[in-house]
Amino acid sequence: MDAKYEDESLKFFSLNGNLPLAKKIAQVFGSKLGKCKIKSFSDGEISINIEESVRGVDTFIIQATNRPVNDYYMELLxxxxxxxxxxxxTINVVLPYYAYARQDRTANPHEPITAKLIANLIVEAGATRVLTLDLHTVQVQGFFDIPVDNLFTMPLFAQYYRAQEMVGDDYVVVSPKNSGVQRARSLAEYLDTTIAIVDQGEFEEDEGYVIGDVRNKNCILVDDILNSGQTLVKASELLKANGAKKVDACASHALLSDNAKERLEQSAIVDICVTDSCLTEESRHPENITYITSAKLLGEAVKRIHENTPMSPLFNKVDKGFL
Structure with a gap:
């Protein structure tokens, strides 16, 4: 797929959310991004002009919705x-990171289900398909009335760790919270390890405890969203207190909000592996972070969507040659 993809019936367009990733996805096809102009008026209104014909073309709009979330969603709509x-x-939306996915239920009285609202807006605007990466909960796919392909990042992390021979009985994959057990189990299957769970409790002051044997083990924490870093840092402290030899971590989406850099650099975590699904300023990157690209995985999915070939190999224990 690295050769020039001679097909004028497909065009890529990128908005401002994650231009570097969009360029990488287009390069997988030997293509360039389509021409469009995005500008903002003095009052904050957004204006977009497509500067080439897309009549009869399968279009793929690439937009990550990291900070500033609401501006990027308006650009997309x-x-x-x-x-x-x-x-x-066709209008295919490639959302490497789907913001508001955490607001997927009414946890307290009178709360909105904002993940559903965003899905409605995307569908009503005219999208025909959504391609995304590691939704916070897979059930969010059901909020859409159009096809949604939710790819998983665990094969990417598995390839990263297997290349370093971080497999087998000396390692334990750890979920830093109860809700992430399935994600941890998936990575553990790739790495032939056992799993453990950190129960951090409902409130920040809860001490928490570790379920599983981590004594004298190398632990790999796995999460989907790395925002403030508090969840991973507290989990790493509990693992070390329970005798863990070394702690690494991985997360699908690195939002890296304020103070995350200092918090993660001062933690017990040796290496934090994340994908390039979110674009953040380098000044917010902690020294112990490693980026791997999701471009080939997303590019392979785009190819299969465009050519109407099965997506199922991307959801199984796939041949990682295209990753």
């Missing part, structure tokens, strides 16, 4: 509407 009015054949 306006771009979808522009594609629809320009007579694009």
């Amino acid at each position: 306006i771009m979808i509407d522009a594609m629809k009015r320009a007579s694009a054949k």
Whole structure:
């Protein structure tokens, strides 16, 4: 797929959310990004102009919705509407990170289900398909009335750790919270390890405890969203207190909010592996972070969508040659 992809019936467009990743995905096809102009007026209104024909074309709009989340969602909705009015054949939205996915239920009285609201907006704007990476909960797919392909990052992390021979009985994959057990089990299957769980309790002051044997083991914490870093840092402290020899970590989406850099650098975590699904300033990157790209995985999914070939190999224990 690294050779030039001679197919004028497919075009990539990127908004401002994650331009470097969008370029990598296009390069997988030997293609360039389509031309469009995005500008903001003095009052904050967003204006978008597509500067080439998309009539009868399968279009793929690449937009991560990291900070500033709401601006990037507005860019996406306006771009979808522009594609629809320009007579694009299909409007495929590539969302490497789906913001608001954590608001997927009414946890307290009178709360909105914002993940559903965002899904409604994307569908009503005119999108025909969504391709995303590691939704916070897979059930969010059901909020859409169009096809949704939710790819998983565990094969990417497995390839990273297997290349370093971080496999077998000396290692334990650890979920830093009860809700992440399935994610930990998936990575453990790739690495032939056991799993453990950190129960951190409901409140920040709860001490928490470790379920499973981590004494004299090398632990790999696995999570989907790395925001403030508090969850991983507290989990790493509990693992060390329970006799863990070394602690590494991985997370699908590195939002790296304020103070995350200092918190992670001062933690017991040796290496934090994340994907490039979110774009953050280098000044917010902790020294112990390692980025791996999701471009080939997303590019392979785009190819299969465009050519109407099965997506199922991407959800199984796939041949990692294209990763």
